[in-house]
Amino acid sequence: QKEVEQDPGPLSVPEGAIVSLNCTYSNSAFQYFMWYRQYSRKGPELLMYTYSSGNKEDGRFTAQVDKSSKYISLFIRDSQPSDSATYLCAIYTGGFKTIFGAGTRLFVKA
Amino acid sequence: SAVISQKPSRDICQRGTSLTIQCQVDSQVTMMFWYRQQPGQSLTLIATANQGSEATYESGFVIDKFPISRPNLTFSTLTVSNMSPEDSSIYLCSVEGQTGLYEQYFGPGTRLTVT
Numbered sequence: 001q002k003e004v005e006q007d008p009g010p011l012s013v014p015e016g017a018i019v020s021l022n023c024t025y026s027n028s029a030f031q032y033f034m035w036y037r038q039y040s041r042k043g044p045e046l047l048m049y050t051y052s053s054g055n056k057e058d059g060r061f062t063a064q065v066d067k068s069s070k071y072i073s074l075f076i077r078d079s080q081p082s083d084s085a086t087y088l089c090a091i092y093t094g095g096f097k098t099i100f101g102a103g104t105r106l107f108v109k110a
Numbered sequence: 111s112a113v114i115s116q117k118p119s120r121d122i123c124q125r126g127t128s129l130t131i132q133c134q135v136d137s138q139v140t141m142m143f144w145y146r147q148q149p150g151q152s153l154t155l156i157a158t159a160n161q162g163s164e165a166t167y168e169s170g171f172v173i174d175k176f177p178i179s180r181p182n183l184t185f186s187t188l189t190v191s192n193m194s195p196e197d198s199s200i201y202l203c204s205v206e207g208q209t210g211l212y213e214q215y216f217g218p219g220t221r222l223t224v225t
Contacts, residue, residue: 008150032212043114043202043216044153088153092212096141096166100153 001026006089006101015110019076023089023101026070032092033065035074038103039085047087048074079108112137112205114217122223123193130189131220133203138183140206143214144176147200156201159186193224 006023013019021035031052036044048063050056050072056063062075072089089101113136123129133142144156157165157178165178179187190197200219207213 004152006152032210034212041218041221043204043218045216046207046213049212096143096158096211097155098212098214102150102152 003027003093003099004089004091004101007104008102010105010107012107012109013079015079015081015108017079017108019074019079019083019106019108021074021076021087021089021104021106023072024070025072025091027093028067028070030091030093033063033072034090034092034098035061035063036088036090036100037085038088044088076106079106081108081110084108111207112139112215114203114205114215116203116217116220118220119218120221120223122225125194125224127193128189128191129193129222130187131201131203131222133186133188133217135184135205140183141211142180142186143204144178144186144188145202145204145216147202147219153202156188190222193222195224198222198224 004025034049035047037047038044050063050065053065053067060077064073084107086103086105088103092098115134117132142159145153147153155168156171157167159165159178159180161180161183177189202219204214204216
C-alpha cells in the first residue's frame with residue numbers, strides 16, 4: 001500500500017462549480033498535511049497546510065483533514081478557469097521528508 | 111517566499127551522456143531538495159542536500175548516478191549520469207520554507223528527454 005494515494009483524474013467541471021479533491025494516507029502518525037498547486041510547466045506552489053485534524057479556510061479554498069479515516073480533502077468554491085492545474089496532496093513525514101500524491105488534474109471550463 | 115531558478119529549463123540528451131542541472135536560490139537556505147517527477151507519478155525525492163555535508167540519498171537513488179554538489183547556501187547542482195531513456199523526467203529542486211520543513215518552495219523544473 002502506498003503511503004499516500006490520490007486519484008489522478010482528470011476532473012472536468014464547469015465554472016462556478018464546487019470542486020472536491022481527495023487523498024488517503026496510511027500512517028496515522030502523520031501530522032502535517034499540505035496541498036500544492038502546479039500549473040503546466042511550473043513547479044508546485046504551496047496552497048495550504050493543515051496541522052492535525054480539522055478544517056482550514058483561505059478564500060475559496062478549504063482544506064480538511066479527517067485523521068480517524070486517514071482522509072484529506074481540498075474544496076474549491078466558485079471554481080474559476082484559472083484554477084485549472086494539477087493539485088498535489090502532500091504529507092510531511094518528518095526527517096526532512098515530504099511524500100506527495102500523484103496529483104489530480106483539474107480542468108475548469110468557462 | 112524564496113525565488114528559485116533552474117538551468118537548463120529543458121534538454122534533449124543522448125543515452126550514455128551526463129547532464130548537470132543548476133539550482134539557484136535568491137536567499138540563503140539550509141536544506142535543498144532534489145525531486146524527480148515522471149508523467150502520471152508523484153514527486154519522488156532523490157536526495158537532500160545540506161551545505162557543507164554529503165547529500166543524503168533516498169532508497170533507489172545512488173551518488174554515482176545522481177551526484178549532487180552544494181557549495182554554498184544559495185546554490186546546488188544535480189548531475190544525471192550515464193543517462194538512459196528511463197531517466198526522462200522533470201527534475202525539480204526545492205528549498206525549505208520559512209515556517210518549517212513542511213513548507214517547500216520549488217523551482218520551475220528541468221524537463222529532460224533522453225533519446
